[in-house]
Amino acid sequence: MNTVVRHTFDELGRQRRAVTRLAGWSVVEALPALASGYAIARAVDDGFLAGRPTVGLAWLGGYAVVAAAGAAGARQAYAGLAGIVEPVRDRLAARVVTGELRRATGPGGQPDGAAVARLTHQVEIVRDTLAGLLTVARGFLFGGVGVLAGLTLISAEMAGLVAVPLIAGLLLFLVLLPAMARRQRDYVYAVERLGRTAESLLRGHRDIASAGTRDWAVHTVGAPVDEQCQAETALARMGALRRASLAISGWLPLALLLITAPWAVRNGAGAGTVLGAMVYIRQGLQPALHLLIEGLAGGGLRYGVTLARLLAATGVPSPAPVQVGTLTPPDLLRMRDVTFRYGTAAAPVLDGLDLDVAAGAHLAVVGASGIGKSTLSALMAGLLPAQSGTIRYAGRPVLVPQEAYVFTGTVGDNLRYLAPDTTVSQLDAAVGTLGAGPLVGRLGGYDAPLEPAALSAGERQMIALVRAYLAPAPLVILDEATCHLDPEAEARAEQAFTHRPGGLIVIAHRMTSARRARHILMFDGARPHLGDHETLLATSAAYRDLVGCWTGPGSDPARLPGDGDGLDPVAGAGLRQDPGQVVAHGAGGDRQLDGDLLDRMAARRHH
């Protein structure tokens, strides 16, 4: 809660002018509260009861004028409120957007499913409850002071009599406030837990029914239902204590005033004075107190809990810059002894990998699903830090992930994303090379607005490919970036990238895509094998399995014409066989695979 209080005061401190304006107009707004009892007391004592109704009407008329001034003040105070609350919301929204994007793009970052709700829902709660909080707080502060001042005008003794229980009740409330905040927080968590549990279980309704575990599901949902019931009952108890403090500060002054009234009358207080004092309490003090305590306990606690969670969720530090530029071309990427695992006790995904990629390289990464290919691409693109080992680059590589990023803007904005200075003729050339012409035409040209939701997955991938092709970066990593394209379009796109200056790494989705590569990194456990197609066929049983299954019909009694994807599992023409170059098992230095080629890659097994 301390962070919330500090944050709130920092924010108010930034808006000093608006706060001053709000306070000033609040004083004007509080004038009727100050005037009410006194004007009534005078109107009755000096006017109506004294047989001078015009004097009475004059006092009440004066009160009406003050009420009009107060109404004007109230109106201006709202404007002052906007001057505080809107900038606070702006900064909070900026903080949420920055934090969520930093989190999602940070190492191992996952977009948080609740991120958008934070921006739309929670930021709004903070804005509305802050406004409510400021309203009740200043209403009580100025209204309460006004009432006490007015009472003092009528009778200083009465003011003293009212002040003591008022302050005692408020103190009791303040003492209870932290406990109330905890209960409120527990309640919010309980509500969220029930929603989350119910959602996940109801989403799995079919699966639960099919597994015959309805009782388990009902029981699992039942736990947060009971928790919420307990949290609500605890809140209800707190509510009783809160109303007790309200009774002390609001009702006790009235009783005291009443009990001491005979004494006051004996000392010369008129009927109007007693009347005015009662009006101060019933009309001024009690409603203001009620608003303050209910407002603090409701909106105030909601503000605290929501803001605390928002601040905790979005306080994401600025990401550390990726170390680039420590290699000089033609060397593009150098990985040394790179090890990665998802938890300290978890089995490694990669174990001591060495890899060199130079300009002109075309490397495919293959392996069964879930074996760690995407982890490797994240490491190669600098999205994940390796737990041990070093990764060096010659400039930041371009990563094109499976889920292509397309944003609301023009088609041209999307294509120029990584190379803002691209000319139209350069755009034309890239679009033509990759075969994206029909798509751009259908979208209405480079200046046409692009609606991401209207694009198919394949069209999105095509946009991302053109964008990557235009990028100045020397190394391109395609991580299943063509999986939604048909095989011909995929072949054309990969062909285009091999003719682009620099290096190309393809996390392969189809065997055809792997066969186009000059070298293949075969994942089978945490230590991949590197070789070309023939080498791997000769040395890796897992690779033979993969090739057989990705291409072959296996046990089919007959084959359809045009079966498979046109691959022959036997070595294709034009590819050298160099089984001797396969990386040695056991310790050893890096091996040059193709000294005569621009690409140099090596994978080494440790131990």
Add this chain to the structure above:
Amino acid sequence: MQPSSRVLIRATGDAGGHAVVLAAAGVLGAAAELLLPATLGRAVDAVLGIRGSATAWMTAAVALIVVAASAEILTGFVSAAGTARATAALRHRLARRMFALPQPVVTRYPVGDLVTRLSGQSTDAGSAAATVVGGVLSGLPPLGALVALALLDPWLAGTFLLGLLLLGLLLRGYAADATAAAHGYQTVQSEMAGRLAEALDGSRTIAAAGTLDRETARVLRRLPDLSAYGTGTWTALAAAGGRTALLSPLILIAVITCGGLLLGAGRLTPGELLAAVQYALLGSGLGAVLTTVNRLVRARTSAGRVAEVLAEPTVTEGTRRLPTGPGVLRLEQVTVLLDGHTALDSVDLTVPGGAVVAVVGRSGAGKSLLAAVAGGLREPDGGRVLLDGVPLIACSPAESATAVGYGFERPVLVGATVGEAIAMGRPGGGAATRRAAAVAAIDDYVARLPEGYDTPLADSPMSGGERQRLGLARALRGERLLILDDASSSLDTVTEARITDSLTRHTAGRTRLVVTHRRATAARSDLVVWLDDGRIRGYAPHATLWTDPAYRAVFAGEVVR
């Protein structure tokens, strides 16, 4: 009686003693609140020496203050605690009913809609007692105050009513003013939310390209517009606030003016004027009665939404046990209707115990429906499904759940952890879970997770293939019959072959019904059911069916991975 009323009455019953205490304390409190102004007035008159015994009236006034304050504390507590209790009882009942809904019924409700009924609308319905009692009682003080004013002097009541009417008329302007600004605000807000969602979806691209700052600026570009619209809503609110700030003192001043003149004329005592001022304040609460009516309407609407689910039919639950047997599955004249047309038409099928039978056919042929019916996940509209001679529908849920296991194309994993998602409340402990994971070839994946089987599901990023394998591990609970509905479609063929071998080795003897699009899978099965437009077009080994070009055409367009 309407179902919604039944839900509300039941909820009031669930609040139990709380409802009774609420009613009693509420009546007492309202009475005290109504009597207090008059009593205070008499006490003041007595103190001023106009009439009556000061001690007696003061004692009465203090007693009423104590009653009013205590009633306020008590009603607040019992209404909240009673609502909590009634809501919890309603939620338990609703949850039990929701999970017993048949598949065709539950698919009619979006998940979010069911969650809203369970978490949100049940609260409104659960607050029935508090709302009804509170509603009736909150109407008493304002109405009573109006009567009291009229009793003091009809002029007072007339002045007051006129003022209140003016207030109501002037406040109406606000709604229209605020709507335009609020609409603009929401439009800009959802645009920003859309851009944030886009950027989050593209987080890998953005991270790799190092364009974080640019993206942040892009999402926030319309923030100034949001601010402008926001200020607009405050301006509309300021106008309304100003009017209210003016009108409530004016009503009071009008009543006091009227009362003061009556006082001067000797028709009112000072104490009665004090009472009149307080009754005018109490009477201003008349607007709150509208709020209460609003809440009652809401409680009723919510109760209706809850009642709608409670009125749905539930799945049939039998009590029979299965005899020991090899797992022979028989479908007799099974017919299923879907949106008015016949999706499965009089299907007769016998699957021998322990056999592996593939189900193939074009999409829409009824494969998944056949799978759903065969394991008792869905009741057929006609015909019977027997496992080892006993209708599945007649078996106890526990019995059929032990016998039949389902694997799906898109399994939905539920449970707090990966281990729980496999076990799903089943006994057998960690060993059974680990065994199932090994058979489904997902144990390596779990081993790479930070906390293994105890890793929270939310922290376990997984591909479609990994999800399917966890679903397979979960399905292995079926001891007699495994129904795999395209349950390995996201796996590459190496992994699929590996799992098939593993299943054959570890679950030998269990009957397997495998819905598939893959030729290789059909070829590996003992028999193939070829479905076409809801009917069985062929039931023979793959090699026999393969001679038919129409059968071969079923597999055309298969994407090889």
